[in-house]
Every structure is written in C-alpha cells, then in structure tokens.
Amino acid sequence: MVDPTRDASHNMATTPRQRATAIRRITAELANLGPTLPGTITRRETRCGRSNCRCHADPPQLHGPYWWWTRSVNGKTITRMLSDGLYDDYRPMFEAQRRARTLLTELEALGLSALEADPRYGQHRTRGPTTPRQPVDNPRSPNR
Numbered sequence: 001m002v003d004p005t006r007d008a009s010h011n012m013a014t015t016p017r018q019r020a021t022a023i024r025r026i027t028a029e030l031a032n033l034g035p036t037l038p039g040t041i042t043r044r045e046t047r048c049g050r051s052n053c054r055c056h057a058d059p060p061q062l063h064g065p066y067w068w069w070t071r072s073v074n075g076k077t078i079t080r081m082l083s084d085g086l087y088d089d090y091r092p093m094f095e096a097q098r099r100a101r102t103l104l105t106e107l108e109a110l111g112l113s114a115l116e117a118d119p120r121y122g123q124h125r126t127r128g129p130t131t132p133r134q135p136v137d138n139p140r141s142p143n144r
C-alpha cells in the first residue's frame, strides 16, 4: 500500500493554473489506461504436497519459481498461481493498476491543495473538527 502522506505529489502544483495543468495531464493518462488488475505479484519457489518429491529432499529442489497473485476479495486474501505466459500477457494490467493508484493519489493531493487554498476553509481550521454525536444520515437516529 502506498502511504499518500509520503507521496511526492504533495509537493506539486499549488496555484489554480498549476492544478489545472496537472489535472489535464492526469486525467488524459487515466483515460488511456484501459483495464487493470488488483493485488500484488510475487515470484517464489514452492514445495508440493507429495512427501517423496524432490522438493522435500535434502537439499530440496523446489518447484518453480512461479508467479503468485495475491488480492483481497470481500475482505479475504486470495492467492492464485500464474504461469509465466499468463503473467506475461496480463502484466500490463497489474502495472496499470499501480499507475492508476498513483494518479488517483495525485488527484487527491490536488483536491486537498485546492481545499486548503480556499479562504472559507481556512476560517474554521484553527478550532479543529468535533465529532458529531450521531451521523446525520443514521437511519436509527431517534430524531428522524
């Protein structure tokens, strides 16, 4: 995971004109990105389940290396093995996902930059936020 607070994009464009230029660049790149694939890819060797296999010998001769694709589906971590050919064919989609996240982080920094430059926002900044007792859209609120 990328920590947005450590991203260099926080040091970018601060004037409205610089922001507009950056937004055009980012959205143009996003428009051409195409399909993406989530998760992370690692390449490693593995042992199989057969105890008499060479991968359990001393010294072991492991299988692979293979590509392991790990992603989160409904809060569960799913890992699948990908062949060299499969990974070669779909690698651009994994790279596109990473690029999309970087670009979204840059857009977020631009949004923050715009909000923080807004004088109406600055008026209330010194007090800090207070937590509402109940979310205003809470359907179980007794007042609604």
Ligand SMILES: [Zn+2]
Pocket (backbone or CB within 6 Å): 047, 048, 049, 050, 053, 054, 055, 056, 063
């Ligand atoms: Zn084996």
